[in-house]
Amino acid sequence: MDPRGMQVGRRTILQLAFAGGLAVPALSLAGCATGGGGSDSSSTAAGGSKSDKNPFGMADKSTVEAVIFNGGYGFDYVTFAAGVVQKEQAGSKVTVKPSTQIAQELQPRFVGGNPPDLIDNSGANAIGLNTIADQLEDLSDVFAAKNLEGTTIKDTLYPGVEAPGTINGKLVAINYVQTVYALWYSASLFEANGWTPPKTWDEAIQLGGKAKAQKKFLFLWGKEAATYYQTLAIASAIKEGGDEVRLALENLKPSCWSLAPVQGVLKAMETIVKNGYMKPGGGGTQFTAAQAQWSNDQAALLYPSGSWIENEMKSQTKADFKMTGAPEPSLTASAKMPYTALHSAAGEPFVVPSKAKNAAGGKEILRAMLSKEAATNFAKTKLSPTIVKGTVPEDGFGSTALKSQGAMLSGAGSDVFTWNFVDVYGMNQDQLVPWNAFLSGQIDAAGLTKQLQSITDKVANDASVKKVEVK
Amino acid sequence: MTAVVPSMTDVVAPPSGSSRFKRPRRRRMSRARIVFILITLGLPFAFYSLFVLWPFVQAFIYSLTNWGGFSDTFEFVGLANYKALLHDDIFLKAVRNNLLLALVVPFVTIVLSLALATMVTVGGSSTGAVRGLDRSSLYRIVSFFPYTIPAIVIGLIWSQMFDPSSGLVNGLLTGIGLDRFESFAWLGEVSTAMPVTMFVIIWGFVGFYMVLFIAAIKGIPSELYDAARVDGAGRVRMTMMVTLPMVRDTIQTAYIYLGILALDAFVYMAALNASGGPQNSTLTMTQDLFNTAFKKGQFGLASAMGVFLAATTLTFAAVVFTINRLTRGRDR
Structure with a gap:
């Protein structure tokens, strides 16, 4: 080998080593140390005597x-x-x-x-x-x-x-x-137009038409919060189908997303999207910016969310907005739970x-x-x-x-329900993807069902994930 | 350090033996020299081992376990994590996205920055001395500007620019009468999310690489350009026949830098589409790794992703070197 070749070779090696050095952070990101596993002694400071004033025996001056x-x-x-x-x-x-x-x-x-x-x-x-x-x-x-x-x-x-x-x-x-999940709206805006919050999905679709006449939308969404509509859909489906739906989803049953109540709700949502009642562009909008379009610009009438919404949007809510919640719409008259039933957790x-x-x-x-x-x-x-x-x-x-919230909680009485599978298995991140696509009209209800089912099946079939059985 | 004082006595060669074939003379190292070596080589190597090599090895070990990340117990599961990755459609989608980024981003960035560099150095008037365009220093400053902004800020600025309802981009487009861009979600449509993301990354880097190439082009003897011009070469021909071959090594380095950046791209993605974009069209391996580790609590699997990413990066570098070697030919 001639000296020139040698020189190039050495430089190549140096550069490779350099490239390797840059590849390393990617690895070390994943490689946090497990070293220094501590002793198993728990509650080392526990030593105080237990009493009604100190029921857990918190050590003195700890x-x-x-x-x-x-x-x-x-x-x-x-x-x-x-x-x-x-x-x-x-x-x-x-x-x-x-x-x-x-x-x-x-x-x-x-x-x-x-x-x-x-x-x-x-x-x-x-x-x-x-x-x-x-x-x-x-x-x-x-x-x-x-x-x-x-x-x-x-x-x-x-x-x-x-x-x-x-x-x-x-x-x-x-x-x-205590969080109450609901459809939130501006009572002052609804009053001024003589609207009432929808009690069924059919009413919601009608309201969408009325909103459109005023150049407003029925719903809007932000990309990080697309799954708020999943929360709305599941709640409405549970009202329709009762425990059968809830337990199928909670226990990640095969074809749980194809149950008739779930499909009914998804179809209604599909109609809303297809009719153009959903404000376009949510898939590219940061979620609090989207929420401000609802609470400040009043570009849309309804927003499904938890009761944290008032506090979250406090500084970006129009004066005299009169934020008020209504229970999720029912699907049919033969629903297993009344309209007043509430998703609260x-x-x-x-x-x-x-x-x-x-x-x-x-x-x-x-x-x-x-x-x-x-x-x-x-x-x-x-x-x-x-x-x-x-x-x-x-x-x-x-x-x-x-x-x-107080009115909804007392109206619901004992018909209060919730579910945990999304959080327990950390599925929200994956579910955001099909929901963003569905709300922007890129996929239909069938496509959404298929993708949600495959996310659920993936967790259900993963032996390394510990399952929580819900009865 | 008091010990780092060269002591001349120790440099004296030991008495040579009687043998005709002398062994290579070996200097006995002085204390000072040993200390010097320890500090300049040993210390960095110790740090390198502790903070680079050891995590590397650790990550590989974890990739063979089912470690969840929040306890100090785990079991070895062999290559199960790697097998799972090969069947994980979301991860494979991320790999494809990264490869697409690694193909497009470096290429476009280098072409653009090389073109700009040529313009401001040798693309000027074709009479008189070889020089750049008038006011080239202004262009240089302007195009370097984006590089002075941190990546996360670039991402945030552009995500606001592309905001469907109140972003400048849609405001301009609807302003000139293109109504179909009313509330158009640039970052929310499968067809535009990735190109827009690439645009943002390229926008941030063209200026820097332009400056890099300017330096490289300035290093080319101007006689070469003069000679080429005397031979009747135009600007394009001069670029292809003089500039390109002379800045080849710089291009290779730039390609590798940009390729590694594209294989990571975490910061830009986190700012533009933290959840992976529409239909995961901008999800990268680093994002998937992060989610798997911290949101799903599967550190073993995430480590396997890290190992895979490192292997991909090294392969990318090797491919770039090989292509450069092959196209250079063996004739010189």
Whole structure:
């Protein structure tokens, strides 16, 4: 080989090595260390004696660390509860840290065996509850404890609040905020035009026609929130088909998306899309920007969402909008559940890791949060009810949305339902894809059904995914 | 460091033996020299091993396990993760998207930046000395501008520009009477999402590579251009016959840089279409890896994706080198 060739060869190698060096970050992104697995000793600081004032035996003058998802509700409500704990358990010190990257931030701490004492595992980057269920404390003793006013906590809560946080019989998470899912609209706009919120899908389609006459749309959506329409569809289908539909979806049954009630709802939605009642362009619009087109520009009449919507859009809602919620439309007159039936669930799952240094302290914060003072503070500042009953006065602190939530909840009575399979198996990300395509008219109801089924089947057939059986 | 003082005595050669064939003379290394080597080579290598090679090995090991990411326990499952990847239609879609990016983005960026570089260096008036266009320094500054903006900001700016209802792009298009762009979701339609994404990446990089090529072209002796011009070559011919062969190595380097960027592209995708775009048409391997690890809690599978991505990147570099070798020919 001539020297020139040699020279090129060496340079080539150097450049290759350099390219390799750039390829490495891709690998190390996936290769976080599992080294330093901590000892198994749990609740090392537990040592205080248990009493009604200190039901979990939080050690005297101990420190507690809480990591709270800093989203629509902020984190100051936990700071408020932390203040209560510091007052009740004299000498203790509670630190509350906000985070928007729960999974990324806490993953190494779970692996290292030193997780914080209390986590609000919420938001787009929440840890799949199923993934860490084995490493969490059973929180049923929090519900069994007495609150700061001396009443047993369980007796102060709405019924069914433990359902979303129960995995295979163990209460691993306490969902703090009572969320009502509904179709939200501007009561003032509806009143001015003599419209009423649709009680059936046929009425919805008619309303779409009326909206179009006024150059408005019936619905709109944003790309990250396309699955809000899935939530709407499932709720409406469960009202139609009852537990049969709910359990088929929850247990990822084959052809669960082809059940007649689900198909009926999807077909109605398909008509809405085809008639042009859906504001085009949602697939390229950031979701809060899209929501502002509804709450501020009033480009569309209805928006399906959870009750966090009022707080989320607070600064971008038109004056005198009078945000009000209505239950999801029914499909047929022979539906198994009445129109007033409501999709409502407790949200914002708080978990206490078993390996936390001061698990008792974490539970103590929860106890403070579930007491009257902190729960009322939350309802008042966030305009959302917690799972604690009776914290919202009749006038809803002057909020029409909060007032309508109370009306919907009392109208529903015991016909309140929810489901968890989307969150438990972390399917939302995959489901966004067909929903965006469906809402923008790229695929029809049949195409949507096929893609949703294949996402569901993929999880159902994946032996490495632990299944949660719902009965 | 006090130890790094060259001591001359140690450089003296040891007494030579009587043998006719002397062994290569071997200097005994002084303490200072050892310390010097340890600091300049050993320390970086230690860091490199700890923070680069070890994670590399770790990722490979995890890729053979079913580690969920949130505990310190896992089982080895052999190559099951890799098998799962080969049957994972979403991941395969991401691989195809990445390959498309790696084909188009470097090519278009290099063609455009080379054209611009040529214009501002040798594309000017064809009388007098070889020079660029008038006011070329202004063009140079203007086109370098996007590179001074961080990638995430570029992504966010353009996602607002392409906003269907209030974006500038649709505003301009509907403003000149093209009503079909009313609420047109550039980033939400399968047919436009990927081209628009590529456009944004290319927009961000053309200026930088233009500057790179300007430097390379400035390094070419101007006699070559003068001679070519005397021989009657026009601008295009000069570019093809003089500029291109002379900046070949720079193009190769640029191609590899851009290819690696295209195989990653995470930042741009996160800003433009964080959820993978319509029908996953802009989903990249890095995004799928991220979702699999943090949203689905399957770190073993995600590590396998990382290993696959690294292998793809290395293969890409090897392909570029091979093509460059083959087309250069062996005659020189």
